[in-house]
Amino acid sequence: xxxxRMYAVVDLETTGTNPETDKIIQFxxxxxxxxxxxxxxxxxxxxxxxxxKNIELLTGINNEQVASAPYFEDIAPTIIQSLSDCYFVAHNxxxxxxxxxxxxxxxxxRELDLxxxxxxxxxxxxxxxxxxFRVKDLADYLDLTHDNPHQALxxxxxxxxxxxxxxxxxxxxxxxxxxxxxxxxxxxxxxxxSVFIQALSNKEEDALNQNFDDLKTIECIALKEKKYHxxxxxxxxxxxxxxxxxxxxxxxxxxxxxxxxxxxxxxxxYQFVNNESGKNLMIEASTGSGxxxxxxxxxxxxxxxxxxxxxxxSTILLQEQLIEKSLSHLKEVTGINxxxxxxxxxxxxIDLDKFYKTLxxxxxxxxxxxxxxxxxxxxxxxxQTGDLDEMNLNKKHVFFDHxxxxxxxxxxHQSIFYKEDFMLYLEDKKNHADIIAVNHAFLCEENQRxxxxxxxxxxxxxxxAHKLIYNLEHQETxxxxxNFGFSLLKRLREHEDIYKGLAPLNEKELKQSVDLIGSFSLxxxxxxxxxxxxxxxxxxxxxxxxxxLWSELDEVADWPLAMRKNLKELLTILxxxxxxxxxxxxxISNHLNDISSDNYFYILDYLILLDKFExxxxxxxxxxxxxxxxxxxxxxxxxNHLILKKIDFSKLSIETTNxxxxxxxxxxxxxxxxLDLDSNYFENQLGLKDSKKLKTVDTFxxxxxxxxxxxxxxxxxxxxxxxxxxxxxxxxxxxxxxxKKSMLVLFTSHQLLKKVYQRLSGFFNHQEVExxxxxxxxxxxKIIKRFSKNNGGIILGANSFWEGVDLAFPxxxxxxxxxxxxxxPKRALIEAKYQYIERQGGNAFYGEAIPQAxxxxxxxxxxxxxxxxxxxxxxxxxxxxxxxxxxANLLAYxxxxxxxxxxxxxxxxxxxxxxxEVND
Numbered sequence: 026x027x028x029x030r031m032y033a034v035v036d037l038e039t040t041g042t043n044p045e046t047d048k049i050i051q052f053x054x055x056x057x058x059x060x061x062x063x064x065x066x067x068x069x070x071x072x073x074x075x076x077x078k079n080i081e082l083l084t085g086i087n088n089e090q091v092a093s094a095p096y097f098e099d100i101a102p103t104i105i106q107s108l109s110d111c112y113f114v115a116h117n118x119x120x121x122x123x124x125x126x127x128x129x130x131x132x133x134x135r136e137l138d139l140x141x142x143x144x145x146x147x148x149x150x151x152x153x154x155x156x157x158f159r160v161k162d163l164a165d166y167l168d169l170t171h172d173n174p175h176q177a178l179x180x181x182x183x184x185x186x187x188x189x190x191x192x193x194x195x196x197x198x199x200x201x202x203x204x205x206x207x208x209x210x211x212x213x214x215x216x217x218x219s220v221f222i223q224a225l226s227n228k229e230e231d232a233l234n235q236n237f238d239d240l241k242t243i244e245c246i247a248l249k250e251k252k253y254h255x256x257x258x259x260x261x262x263x264x265x266x267x268x269x270x271x272x273x274x275x276x277x278x279x280x281x282x283x284x285x286x287x288x289x290x291x292x293x294x295y296q297f298v299n300n301e302s303g304k305n306l307m308i309e310a311s312t313g314s315g316x317x318x319x320x321x322x323x324x325x326x327x328x329x330x331x332x333x334x335x336x337x338x339s340t341i342l343l344q345e346q347l348i349e350k351s352l353s354h355l356k357e358v359t360g361i362n363x364x365x366x367x368x369x370x371x372x373x374x375i376d377l378d379k380f381y382k383t384l385x386x387x388x389x390x391x392x393x394x395x396x397x398x399x400x401x402x403x404x405x406x407x408x409q410t411g412d413l414d415e416m417n418l419n420k421k422h423v424f425f426d427h428x429x430x431x432x433x434x435x436x437x438h439q440s441i442f443y444k445e446d447f448m449l450y451l452e453d454k455k456n457h458a459d460i461i462a463v464n465h466a467f468l469c470e471e472n473q474r475x476x477x478x479x480x481x482x483x484x485x486x487x488x489x490a491h492k493l494i495y496n497l498e499h500q501e502t503x504x505x506x507x508n509f510g511f512s513l514l515k516r517l518r519e520h521e522d523i524y525k526g527l528a529p530l531n532e533k534e535l536k537q538s539v540d541l542i543g544s545f546s547l548x549x550x551x552x553x554x555x556x557x558x559x560x561x562x563x564x565x566x567x568x569x570x571x572x573x574l575w576s577e578l579d580e581v582a583d584w585p586l587a588m589r590k591n592l593k594e595l596l597t598i599l600x601x602x603x604x605x606x607x608x609x610x611x612x613i614s615n616h617l618n619d620i621s622s623d624n625y626f627y628i629l630d631y632l633i634l635l636d637k638f639e640x641x642x643x644x645x646x647x648x649x650x651x652x653x654x655x656x657x658x659x660x661x662x663x664x665n666h667l668i669l670k671k672i673d674f675s676k677l678s679i680e681t682t683n684x685x686x687x688x689x690x691x692x693x694x695x696x697x698x699x700l701d702l703d704s705n706y707f708e709n710q711l712g713l714k715d716s717k718k719l720k721t722v723d724t725f726x727x728x729x730x731x732x733x734x735x736x737x738x739x740x741x742x743x744x745x746x747x748x749x750x751x752x753x754x755x756x757x758x759x760x761x762x763x764x765k766k767s768m769l770v771l772f773t774s775h776q777l778l779k780k781v782y783q784r785l786s787g788f789f790n791h792q793e794v795e796x797x798x799x800x801x802x803x804x805x806x807k808i809i810k811r812f813s814k815n816n817g818g819i820i821l822g823a824n825s826f827w828e829g830v831d832l833a834f835p836x837x838x839x840x841x842x843x844x845x846x847x848x849x850p851k852r853a854l855i856e857a858k859y860q861y862i863e864r865q866g867g868n869a870f871y872g873e874a875i876p877q878a879x880x881x882x883x884x885x886x887x888x889x890x891x892x893x894x895x896x897x898x899x900x901x902x903x904x905x906x907x908x909x910x911x912x913a914n915l916l917a918y919x920x921x922x923x924x925x926x927x928x929x930x931x932x933x934x935x936x937x938x939x940x941x942e943v944n945d
Contacts, residue, residue: 028058028059028060028223028227029058029059030058030112031056031057031058031110031111031112032056032057032058032111032112032114032142032185032188033054033055033056033057033107033108033111033112033113033114034054034055034056034057034114034115034144034181034182034184034185034188035052035053035054035108035113035114035115035121035122035125035181036053036054036115036116036121036177036178036180036181036184037049037051037052037053037120037121037124037125037177038050038051038080038084038086038175038176038177039080039124040072040074040076040077040080041077041080042120044123044124044127044128045127047124048070048072048073048074048097048128049070049072049097049124049125049128050069050070050072050076050080050084050086050091051067051068051069051070051084051086051176051177051178052067052068052070052100052104052125052177053065053066053067053068053177053178053180053181053182054066054067054104054107054108054181055178055181055182055184055185056111057114057185057188057189060189060192060193061189062182062185062186062189065178065181065182066103066107067177067178067181068094068095068100069086069090069091069094069095070091070094070095070096070097070100071091071092071093071094071095071096071097072091072097073096075088076088076091078790082790083175084175084176085173085175085176086176097128097131097132098132098133101128101129101132101134102134104125104129105129105134105135105137108137108139111139112139112140112141112142112216112219113137113139113140113141113142114141114142114143114144114184114185114188115141115142115143115144115184116143116144116145116159116160116180116184116187117143117145118141118142118143118144118145118215119143119214119215122137122139122141125137140216140219141215141216142188142215142216142217142219142220143214143215143217144184144187144188144191145158146213146214146217146396147188147191147217147220148163148187148191149396149400149418150206150396150399150400150403151191151194151195151400151403152166152167152191152194152403153400153401153403153404153416153417153418154404154407154415154416154417155417156417157417158417160174160180160183160184160187161174163183163187164183164186164187167186167187167190169183169186169187169190170183171183192220192224194403195220195221195224196224196227198224198247198402198403198406199240199242199247200225200228201242201244201245201247202242202245202246202247202402202406203221203224203225203228204225204245205245205384205402206221206399206402207221207222207225209384209390209395209398209399210222210395210399212389212390212391212392212394212395212396213392213395213396214392240406241445243441243442243445244381244441245384245402246377246380246381246384246402246405246442247402247405247406248377248405248406248445249405249406249407249408249409251409251445251450252409253453255364255366255453255454255457255458256453256457264326266295266323266326268292269288270283270285270288273288273291276359277358277359278357278358278359278360280354280357280358281358284313284314284315284724285721285722285724286310286311286314286721286722286723286724287310287314287315287318287319287721289719289721289722290308290310290314290316290319290320290694290719290721291318291319291320291322291323292323293306293308293719294306294308294319294320294323294324294692295323295326295327297690297692297717298323298324298327298331298484298690299327301717303715303716303717304688304689304690304691304715304716305691305693305713305715305716305717306690306691306692306693306716306717306718306719307490307692307693307694307698307700307707307708307716307717307718307719308692308693308694308698308718308719308720308721309694309695309696309697309698309699309700309701309718309719309720309721310694310695310696310721311696311721311722311723311724311725312696312724312725312887312890312891313724313725313890313891313892313893314696314721314724316488316694316696317347317351317354317488318351318354318355318358319694320336320486320488320692320694321351321352321355321363321460322355322358322359324484324486325355325359325361325363326361327483327484329459331483331484332458332459332482332483333455333458333459333460333461333480333482334459334460334461334482334483334484334485334486335461335462335463335479335480335482335484335485335486335688336460336461336462336463336485336486336488337462337463337464337465337467337468337485337486337487337488337493338462338463338464338465338488338489339464339465339488339489339492340464341367341369341414341464343464343488343489344367344462344463344464345367347365347460347462347488348365348366348367348460348462352365352460363459363460364457364458364459364460365458365459365460365461365462366451366454366455366458366460366461366462367412367462367463368451368455368461368462368463368467368478368479369412369414369463369467370467370470370478371429371430371431371432371433371448372429372430372431373412373413373414373429373430374410374411374412374413374429374430374447374448374451375401375405375411375413375428375429375430375447376428376429376430376431376435376436376446377411377440377442377445377446377447378436378437378440378441378442378443378446379427379428379429379629380398380401380427380428381441381442382625382626383398383424383427383428383626384398386625386626393419393422393424394422394423394424397418397422397424397425398424400416400418401416401428404416410447410450410451411447411448411450411451412447413425413428413429423630426630426633427626427629427630430447430448432448432476433448433449433452434476436448436449455480456480461479461480461482463479465487465489465492465493465496466496466499466500468487468493468496468684469493469496469497469499469500469682469684470500471682471683471684472500472682472683472684473500477683479684479687480687481687482687482688483688483689483690484688484689484690484691484692485687485688485690485691485692486691486692486694487691487692487693487694488694488695489695490693490694490695490698490707491695491697491698491707491880492695493679493693493711494707494710494711497677497679497711498672498677501672501673501676501677502670502671502672502854503644503647503648503670503671503672504668504669504670505641505644505645505648505668505669505670506666506668507553507557507666507667507668507669508664508666509641510553510641510645511550511553511554511666513634513637513638513641514546514547514549514550514553514638515546515550516634517542517543517546517602517634517635517638518543518546518547518550520539520543520630520631520634522627522630522631523539523627523628523630523631524536524539525624525627526620526624526625526626526627526628526631527539527628528624529620529621529624530616530620532612532616534612535609535612535613538605538608538609538612539609539631541605542602542605542606542609542635545598545601545602545605546602548594548598549595549598549599549602552591552592552594552595552598553595555588555591556588556591556592556595557666557667559584559588559591560578560660560667561662561667563578563579564577564578564660564662566660566662566667567662568662570662571661571662571663572659572660572661572662572852572853573659573660573853574657574658574659574660574853574856574857575658575659575660576658581649581651592649596645596646596649599642599645599646600642600646602638602642603639603642603643606635606638606639607639609635610632610635613628613632644669645669648669648671655673655674655675655676655861656671656672656673657671657672657673657674657854657857657858657860657861658670658671659671659853659854659857660853661853670853670854672854672857674857674858674861677710677711677712678711678712678713679711679712679713680712680713680714681712693707693716696887697880697883697884697887699876699879699880699883699918700718700719700720701720702917702918704872704876706872706876706880709872723920723922724893725890725893725920726893726922727920727922727923727924728922728924729896730890730893730895730896730897731886731889731890731896731897731898731899731923731924732898732899732923732924732925732926732936732940733886733898733899733901733919733923733924733925733926734898734899734900734901734926734927734928734933734936734937735901735903735904735906735907735925735926735927735928736756736900736901736902736903736904736927736928736929736930736933737904737927737928737929737930738904738908746776746777746780747780749777749843750777750780750781750784751784752902752930753770753777753781753841753843753902754781754784754785756841756900756902756933757770757781757785757819757841758785758788759933759934760838760839760841760900760934760937761792761794761819763934763937763938764941765838765839765937765941766793766794766817766818766819766838767816767817767818767836767837767838767839768818768819768820768837768838768839768840768841769820769822769826769837769839769840769841769888770819770820770821770822770840770841770843771822771823771826771827771840771841771842771843771846771885772821772822772823772843772844773823773843773844773845773846773847773849774823774843774844775799775800775823777843778798778799778800778821778822778823779798779800779801781821782796782798782801782821785819785821789819794815794817794818794819795811795812795815795818795819796818796819796821797811797812797818797819797820797821798820798821798822799820799821799822799823799824799825799826800823805822805825805826808820808822817836826888827846827881827884827885836891836895836897837888837889837895837897838897838898838941839897839898839899839900839937840885840886840888840889840897840898840899840900841899841900841902842882842885842899842900842901842902842903843902843903844902844903845878845882845901845903845905845906845915846877846878846881846882846885847874847877847878848874848877848878850874858873859873859874870911871911871914875911875914875915876918878915879914879915879917879918880918882915882918882919883918883919885899886899886919886920886923896941898936898937898940898941900933900937904927906925907925907927
């Protein structure tokens, strides 16, 4: 892999991103030859302007540091001479190259005219499964040391190492795959294609005959050989389940750590599955008891004829942890090896035949499309599953619409890739699996599927069962964006490429159908616009009033005659379009396998568009079937458009779902089911009539490990937003000043959260911990990753942070709850749900509002204590917990042993300090 060319890997640190007004403050260059780092050059630069505070915080470069540094004019000749005859390489070369030339131009020097390579694009192609494509992300992925991010020399050095690793991996590609990559690479940016051309020329001619033991090459696609070890079922010796502490310790390996609460759970699960007649078992397993092993271990002793077991978790991440970690731990403890797999819907997987067709589509490829194709060629050499989620690329790109699987029924049996199909492989695994892991959303969607994906099984375990309620509600809630409808109608009218696809077929009837759909789309768009404007005006919807129940509008029968006719005409047109679409799809399906690759994607894009529009049409038409008495309809105003929403609360019982009928036994487990209360809230929400219950013993000593401090009303008025925000900010800063550097602050209002963030951001810009705010610092997942990586910080969170955090948190010192976590009663859906409960003869406040708030309180406590070694304080800035008439109802959701103390604002910090002093 000799290469005598010189590569200069450059990184700049600047005062900002505008090359016209900002200046370079640091320049670094690392030189590569023969794929080894041979030299480097680095210097600070005096920008002759003040470095902004945010840049100083990001880079660590301050005004004093650069004050004595050379001016750019002084080093410009050296830079030009050093980079001459080199390939210019950078991470986002578009920025560095243009910014450097802008500085050279200002300095009166000639601009660089070099071949440029971008390591962002190259790394996306060669490392598509990396967690991210920033320098730091790739350094972590490739196990490279990166001690000083945002320092030019450190960034340039690590970028050089990333570039070398990229080229080394490129050299391992089979000749025929690399040859196809060269064809695709001409669509890439800058001069990135030269890297692929050079790699191909380095291959020996006999590379065509290269053997790769773990690869199977079909045409230009190299596939990793699939493993079929799961077909060889391990025969487990018939062993007696060990009851009691002594038997378990004697039978299990040294990796087993006895927990009383876990033992309770294990024994109950085993007895229920083997010796009891009921269908439903609910287990409230205390936090830290080890739920996964608590149900996996007893199930591993169940007769193999009763398998597979289906386990539903709340997220895909927990699915992966279950299969990758929990089953390994089970084997370490018991020696029993269960084969587990994750089950997802077909659209998560690649259809190899469709992907192959994209490679021979003759149209001029768009850059991102070609990059995705090249990344997929790389990834297919590495994946065992064909799960597209393994690639960290933008799945909203049309490329993924083209290659995603559409189910076994869509397969072309004549395809050269048929036997290698990943969905067939998944079916094979499903037929041999002991454990099938799904998530709650996938489980609930089974009720809507025409073809079932979850197999008949004896036992279903629903982990994090309290979150199943949200998934049931979400599944039954239909949302229809009118803005999306406008977009689809516009595309149907202007989709000219379909005529190119139909031209070779010479089918006049198909073209007439396309013409009709386009014509009807124009009329429908106009009618829909009138409808939307009328409803927005009638509901007086605006940025200040974004939700309204449909029942608050006039009855349709009372609308002006012109609007009633308009709506009727719109519904008729939509029905006619769907009928024409069905005829078109039926007729074109006979030709699909005979159409050339070039025309195939014109037609596929149109069919995908028609399917999306049919789904939208059906949703709109269904929305106006008002004979469903229990259906609640409401409207949301977002970005100047309406979203139509509806739900039927009477259909939320799981006993009416088809997936409920598949299982003989169902075990529900969570740490917050509140099974010791008389309300039976969880059972009522799921519509269950009969179930057995177990609440395991607590694993925590709440008297020593935690305390709940309630700040009295006299010290804070929660009704005045600005003063309240100031009070919250002050409490956070005072806790930080006494050394509490790991805090989670929970809000019920995003508006209040933003106000507090604005008051804190200046203070924490100068501190050693990071302030992270939901909706400001990124997604929940990104915030938690940054928090964990920094081993602490201050998080301001709302909504999902109450419901539970699925990623591992480091130890928390303090949780601050700004208000009791009641749902906003004036939100349309909440108001509708309360009305439904009242119509059924229930009490909405005590039957819904109190249980929801109580469970969130308990979940907040669950964020604080995750193990027997944890300790921490909860501060509640809302004294209704102790003073309201419903105080006892809420307190019942908290552990009885948890100390709850009302404090004044003045002695709050004293109580926090004393707690940690005593418990340290």
